[in-house]
Amino acid sequence: MGHDHSKASGAGLPWRLRESGTDNSRSNTSRVVVVNTGQPEQLESEFLTKLKEIPIFYPLSRGNVTSAGMKSSINVPRNKLSSLPMLRAAQKVQYHLRINAELISLKQSALNSAMKDVDSMLSKLRPYPVIKFKQFARLNGDLSQIENLYMQVVSISSLLKEVVSLADRVNALLPERNRLPPLSTLIRTEEGTVDLNGPEEQTVIDISANDDAA
Incomplete structure (x- = not known):
């Protein structure tokens, strides 16, 4: 049927055109000459070779392999992973x-x-600093008392010096036979008495007896 249709379609063409078409196709095929087929062109580079050497990665989950859009092989080697x-x-x-x-x-x-x-x-x-603080506070109070006593002793010493000077003046006014030896400053301690001016004898004269004799 198709052959008849081709014949029918070509029946309307002039016989010269039909013959010229067949002649051209024959002339073109007769002009092609194959000299040498040669070797296929090598386009692979070193980078592509290294990429081919990389082993294929198979997912661990088989569900990912069988999902839509995944074209990797499901032939996963079971002996690669051991528990x-x-x-x-x-x-x-x-x-x-x-x-x-x-x-x-x-x-x-x-x-x-x-x-x-x-x-x-x-x-x-912890209580040691508190105890020491109390001890130092007590010692500080004792030192302040000692300082006050020292100031009192200094004032008393100055007064005694004035008394001694006045006594010497009074003693100088007396007749020579009635004069007393000069006074000395004594310091009494627990061990004994210390005389700052040296050991001197002091006599006590009864003034009332002298007045009666006069």
Whole structure:
């Protein structure tokens, strides 16, 4: 039927055109000459070679492979992943962590005992500064009292010096036979009496007897 249709479609053309078309196709094919087929062109570079050397990655989940849009092969090798080495590695990590936890617990217990000792020592030393402060305050009060006594002694000493000078003047006014030896400043201590002017004898004269004799 198709052959008849082609004939029918070509029946309306002039015979010269039909013959000229067949002649042109024959002349064109007769002009093509194959000299040498040659080798296929090598377009692969070093970078492409390295990319081809990279192994194909297969997802771990088969559901991702069978999902829509994924064209990777589902022929995943089951012997590539083994649970035994992973279990051994996890056991080693667990053992290492257990040893570290034991060491840390020992150090924490030692640190806690040391902190308790320090706390007990601090509790014992806490009242010590208060006691010393009270002692120093009491000593400061004693020193202030001693300073006041010293000032009083200095004033008394100056008064005694004035009295001694006046006594010497009065003694100089008396007749020579009635004169008294010069006064001396004495310091009485627990061990005895100390004379600052040296040992001198002092006599006491009854003035009333002298007046009666006169």
